[in-house]
Amino acid sequence: MTASFRYVARNLGRRRTRTLLGALGIFLTLSLLTAIQIGIDSISVSYTDLVALQAGKADLIITAEGSHWLQPKPFAPAEIETKLKANPRLRGVSPRLMGIVQVGRGDTEHHAVLIGLNPARERELDISGLSPDPILLKGTCAVSRSLAGRLKADKETELSIRSSTTGGTSAMRLAAVIDRQLILPQEVKDFIVVNEDAARSLLAEPERVHALAGAFRDSRASYDARDLHASMLRLKEVGETIAADLGMNYDVRLPKAAAIATFQHFTSPLRAVFGVFAVLTLTVTGLLIYSIISVAVEERIREYGVLRTLGAKRRDIFGLILGESVFLCAMGVIPGVLAGMLVARGILGLVGLIMHAEGGVITLVVSPATLWLTLLAGAVLSIGSAVIPAVKASRWHIVDALDPLRRGQIRHETRPEGAASRPLLLGGLALSALSVVVLFILPTAFLSGNPSLIGTVVLGLLLATLLGFTLVAVGVLPLIEWCVMAAVGWAFGPSAELARRNLVRHRRRNTTTALMFILSISLVIFVASLVVLASRTAMNMVEHFNGADFRLQSEFASGEDPKSNLARIEGVEQVAEARFLRGRTEQGVAYDVVLSDLVGMKQLWIVPFGVDANIGKVLYTDRIQFAEGGPAAFAKLAAYQVPAKTEETGPAAAPPLILSLSAAEYLDARAGDTVKLSFRLGAERRDGRFRVEAVCGAMPGFDNFRSRVANAVGSGILIPLASFKQMTQTAPAEAILVRYFLKAAPGEEIQQTVAKRIREESDVRYRFGVKSSLEQKRTAKILYWVTQVFFGMVLTVAVLISVFALIASMATAAIERRWEIGVLKALGLRRSHLFRMFLGEATVLTLSAGIAGGLIGFTLAYLFALQAGMLMEIPIVFTMPYVTFLATFAISVAAGALAAHLPTRHLLRKPAAEILRVEV
Amino acid sequence: MSEIAVQAENLHKSYVLGATAVGALRGVNLTVRHGEFVALMGPSGCGKTTLLNLVAAIDLPSRGTIQIDGVDLSRLSEDQLADLRRDRIGMVFQFYNLIPTLTACENVEIPMQFKGVGRGERRGRALALLERVGLKDRAGHKPSELSGGEQQRVSIARALANQPALVLLDEPTGDLDSATGKEIIALLSDLNEREKVTLLIATHDASIAEKSTRTVRLRDGQIESGTPKS
Known part of the structure; x- marks a missing residue:
């Protein structure tokens, strides 16, 4: 084992550049995926703490059936409090009263929503929905910042409060200005908070209340972020028990649980999207490793033949190659996972700093499941990418492996009688699998109503379509290359013909490179198209749903x-x-x-x-x-x-x-x-x-x-x-x-x-809800820019990985063609011509793959948008993401140039004799 | 162990090269006894290397049988053939075929490694073999740091690692200058005389034929003559 380890390690050390490129590619991929996964985990966990910012701290709210904050229905709390006292899960409840009042200062008077509560009790139960949390002594009140501004009131200002319904009045001193409330809908900007006694007096409700806000015992345990779904089910059970106990006359709501359920509803599809993105990125990286290992194996085929003459079995060769891939990937996976954790920590720290102003913090959570998942991804990557080259290498005939002139020339086997036709078998399996998904799994997913399941199935089909288009593109790539060469070949001078022939000659090995690039570019264009589409659609949807500059609906x-x-x-x-x-x-x-x-x-x-x-x-x-x-x-x-109806008409x-x-x-x-x-x-x-x-x-x-x-x-x-x-x-x-x-x-x-x-x-x-098209479009625009920045970052990394993979692939190609380069130099080809030959090959390959990838991404996005528009009946305006398309072109050309220059710059400087010297 | 190291009967080997069928060997019969030093000679393309490959069990005949130490190769599975190559056959190539990332000593250890010999014992035997071929002080050097002759010596030491019954050499002096070639021939001759290592060498080099106990001449895939030395 030690000797094999030594052999593998030295082989990787022998080709340091290639090894570094491979390890770096894996490092980038794994760090990106780890950072995103940790980010999602951390936000999910922290959300249970942050949810109070949106839903209020109360774990449950009890109101009379049909009660609404605009028309609250009073009820006697005694019976309920008696029933709830025996509930082991509930710590206690606090009364709340509500109503519409007019708040005045001098000649100015404004309508506002009155909230009456027991601040001490709410503090005791830790369910206060006000920030800052006012003390509210007798004769004092707190108002919203909006109302304070309208009344031009500061602390200690004397205010008059008058109830529209009961005529009750009261004079109070302003004790605090509230920045945020989590008791009423957020559209309510004008509100005033008084203590329970003052509210009872104003609203003429000496005994009854409009709501009871409650807190669970051991709140932390109730919201278990490790399994949000199970947590929600437990809370729902508790709430339902209480609701059943209280009877039909009361409504029981769990605002925090509902907010978390909504969040989960949102993150589940997000996880599905991330899953697809991860699969694609890992595929590109897998192709990179496959490319590196393939060339390494190709280089050492004679060595493997020698080992077999010395007594090595086929499985020994297979194991050596797999071991090399595992070692290579380990060099990238472990630092990648660590780097991902650091990146996630950095980003979450930044987000936490911003959110801390809002009173929240995101805790970094690195779950063992995430670590195992990323390590598993690394293991699958390393083994999966090397299997085919390892199998091929172990199947070489020894004599052919030893003699490069014989390789591929001599046919050894004929297909044995009864052997299956592989292309038909694979094609049939693929079609059958697709049909099963469409006929059985897709309808089941849609009928389930589970957005996560639906999202996963739809995204899976999308991925299958993307792969199908990609394979078609790879199939017609020679035609695209021919067209591109015809268009740009003149730029490479006399080397264009050499480049053209090499593209044909190395078709098989270039297929892997093209596949990587097409997949990456199509993903980039697809996502970019959808992001542009989403932003334009969001603008259109505002006008579509509002219908006019303003839409107001009275409840x-x-x-x-x-x-x-x-x-x-x-x-x-x-x-x-x-x-x-x-x-x-x-x-x-x-x-x-x-x-x-x-x-x-x-x-x-x-x-x-x-x-x-x-x-x-x-x-x-x-x-x-x-x-x-x-x-x-x-x-x-x-x-x-x-x-008007008359008898004559x-x-x-x-x-x-x-x-x-x-x-x-x-x-x-x-x-x-x-x-x-x-x-x-x-x-x-x-x-x-x-x-x-x-x-x-x-x-x-x-x-x-x-x-x-x-x-x-x-x-x-x-x-x-x-x-x-x-x-x-x-x-x-x-x-x-x-x-x-x-x-x-x-x-x-x-x-x-x-x-x-x-x-x-x-x-x-x-009692209106006011929707302003202008305001909503502004929000949509902000969201658009945020998603542009976020996706831009993610796609940049995706493009970097694919460019990286391309350079690695071309580097290995250059190494493989040392002999050819040496012979061409010996025959008198200048360095500049040689470089232009490689440049021509690389540029035509990348441009062709870029065009194919762009068309695929755009087509896929268009079909997706069309389908979404049909299903959701929303106005879709599809626009070509010209900027991204042009950027992709530019990247393709730059990538091609880099891929031609970097690997060959040393090699082309060497004299022909040095290149041709047989490596022993 | 039987007296006969190699017994080849009616060996035929054909290749399909593109659209052409090439008969590399056409009914070759060859017997090599233990302790013999046999030189296979003939013009390029006569089938020397093909015959050597078949005896080394790295290729399969189209027709005919080969027995190594009485064992019929056609009855062996692939793993058994690998074991045979590991234990009973040593092979030396024209271009040495040393593993470039391993030192001379590590190259010699490879066959013992496949046999499962312990590290200490492996290292000891490898050094002893390198000493035998006069390279003990170069044990820690990689092939790129050795001359052609030194590399070929290491290759010979590697071929002897598991004390094989038979050592096959394909043009061992083909890539060496005459002086170095003579050294290699002397070493091989010494191995054969002192340690009774059975050698079967495919070569153009007449000086090898001079040192051999028997010369077998091939032409167009058939044995022309097989004169023992008097």
């Missing part, structure tokens, strides 16, 4: 008319209103609307929107996808008036309707057809006939306008507001939801001002 119907108030805001040009029905009221009354043809052959449950005359002026009409009809349909909707003309494409296809309805709408409101039913004026595949602001028949159920229609009101006359106010679309004057500053004023004047009072 609860209000007796007031906010539309005219909104229209009065400076900067607002138009306001449009759309009304629709809630599916079911609090009392459980169902509201269904069914669309059918006039003979009732087909019926479809839909969601109708009653829109006013301004809708066509406010929406982003360029985003509307008309399948039939056009913008004139909006004019008809605007112009429609419900006719005949049947009224059917009101106009804009139908979604999916519904139209389902019902086989076209523009000009008349359809029947049936409003079923509990026991009541109202039917009406409508005329289809237009059919649309997409309608901005109304995301249920869909184009695929499979999504027809629940799709949307637009009818005149007057018709909608007529059809829903008997529906209670609480059943109607209202959506407002605002068009603002152009200009970023004006739109920002409008957003601010809407929130200031209308937010709490009208």
Whole structure:
């Protein structure tokens, strides 16, 4: 064993450059993969600590059934507290009260949400959702920074608080300004916090509460980051036990557990993506090792023949070659894993510094599983890459191995009778495997609803497609090389012909290099295309979902008319209103609307929107996808008036309707057809006939306008507001939801001002969620740049590895062709011509592989985007990532030049005799 | 051990080279007794190396049989052939074929390593063999640090590592100058006379033939004559 180890070690030492290149390639790959894996692990673990920043510290929140922070329902806590006292998992609960109040200072008064709580109890249970955590003595309060700014109030300022509902008043001294709250939705900017007694007095609730916030015993153990899924199941069980105990009248929520479940939902597909990226990177590195070992074996085939004459068996040769690969990989794997840990520590430290300002920290977690996984990856890499060269070397006939002139010339074996046809077997196996995945595994994955499983299967198929395209590209590479040589061959002078012939002669060995490069470039272009696509799609999706400059949706119907108030805001040009029905009221009354043809052959449950005359002026009409009809349909909707019924008039003309494409296809309805709408409101039913004026595949602001028949159920229609009101006359106010679309004057500053004023004047009072297209596009842009930077870094490393692999491959090729170089020099070829010969070969190879890889990556991204757009029914605008494409070209050319120069620079300087001297 | 070291009967060897079938050996019969020093001579392409390769069990005949020490090679499995090469046959090549990354001593140790000889014993025997060929003081040198003659001596020492019944040499002086070649021939002659090492040498070198006990001449894949020395 020691002698074999010595032999292997000395062989690696003999070719130091090649060994270094191989080890460095593995080092880069393993350090990158280790760093990413550690990063994901650390974030997952730390997330359980950071989740409180988003969901609040309370482990559970108990409210009355149907209670909402806008309309909180009070309940008596005594019964619940008694029941919960016996629960061994619960440490305790703390009361919370909520309501809408007006906070004033001098002549200024603003609406705000009141939060009443017991600060001491919350501190005791460590569930305070406020930062900083106020003390709240008698007669003091804390307000949000936004409200403080509006009131121009500082600490010690005297404020007056008045409840809109009870009329209760109170004067308080401002004790603290709150920067962050985790009790209400984050859109709520104006809030005031008082102690429990003050809240009870203001809200006239001497005994009841609006919520109970609770803490689990041993919180740390409940959120076990090593197995988030099991942790969530345990917490869910606890929550369900409590909910079952309390009965149907109460809602129990686990905000932190829900946040972690959402996080897991997000990280699972991320892990699947990382898995695919890891497989691809390891494949490229594996090809590098294969290339290095192949050439090493080729160099030493005679040596192996000699060893066999001395008594070595085939398996001894096989073992020596595998041992060399394992040794080589170990030189890269172990330092790579260590470097990955250091890199992860560095990056997480940086992130932690940034996050520390937010009160959080990310702990570096290096799990044994990660270390084992990376070591296993290294082992598979080392053994997998060397198996084929080792098998080939051990199968050489001794006489052929000893005599280079005989190699490959003499046929020794004929295929024995009964031997299988390998290409047919492999082809058949590949097709069968693919069919099994598509027929059985894919539907099962989609039906499971598990995003991680779906993501893994889809990404696996994507990978298979990528590999398939790559193999096709390698197959047609000679043609591409021919074209590239025809285009750029002139640059290499008389050496171009030599380069062309060498490309043909060394086709087999260049295949590995080409494969590496094509895989890497296609991955880079694919990811870059998707990143550009995602950013553009994100912008389009903002306009698609919002529909207009602003979209406001009221959760609860209000007796007031906010539309005219909104229209009065400076900067607002138009306001449009759309009304629709809630599916079911609090009392459980169902509201269904069914669309059918006039003979009732087909019926479809839909969601109708009653829109006013301004809708066509406010929406982003360029985003509307008309399948039939056009913008004139909006004019008809605007112009429609419900006719007065008299005895003299005949049947009224059917009101106009804009139908979604999916519904139209389902019902086989076209523009000009008349359809029947049936409003079923509990026991009541109202039917009406409508005329289809237009059919649309997409309608901005109304995301249920869909184009695929499979999504027809629940799709949307637009009818005149007057018709909608007529059809829903008997529906209670609480059943109607209202959506407002605002068009603002152009200009970023004006739109920002409008957003601010809407929130200031209308937010709490009208209980709106305000969505500003400008603000959301800004967020999308920031996200775009962040993902660009992140993916740019990752892809740079991927490209570096492939360039590296290319240089290593060309270096080994140069070594292999020493003799040829020596002979050419002896025949009189100049150094410059020799260099241009290598340059020509390398550049044509890399350019061809780069073109092939770019086309594959782009095609794959386009197909992926097309499919995603079809499945998700989101507007996809695909753009070629020109910058990345050009950069890839430039990298290909540079890589080719480097690959030609670096390995040959010493060799070409040597005299021919020195090169030709037989190596003993 | 039988008296006969090598018994080849009706040996034929053909190659398919491209589209042509080449008959390298055509019905060769050869007997070599233990202790003999046999020189195989003939023009280039007559089949000397082919015959040597078949006797060395590194190639298989198209037809005919070979027995080494009474063992029919056609009945042996591949592993058994490897063991035979390790234990009973030593081979010396024209271009030495030493492992360049190993020292002279380590090269000599290789066959013993495959046999499983312990490190200490291996090292002792290797040094003794190197001393026998006059290179003990060069034991720690790599092949690139040795002259052609020295490398060939190391190759001979390696061939003797497991005390084989038979040593086969293919043009051992082909790559050496005449003076060095003479030294090698003298060494081989000495090995044969003193230690009764059976030698079968394929060569163009007439001085080897002079030292041999028998010369076998080949032409066009057949034995032309096999004159013993008087």
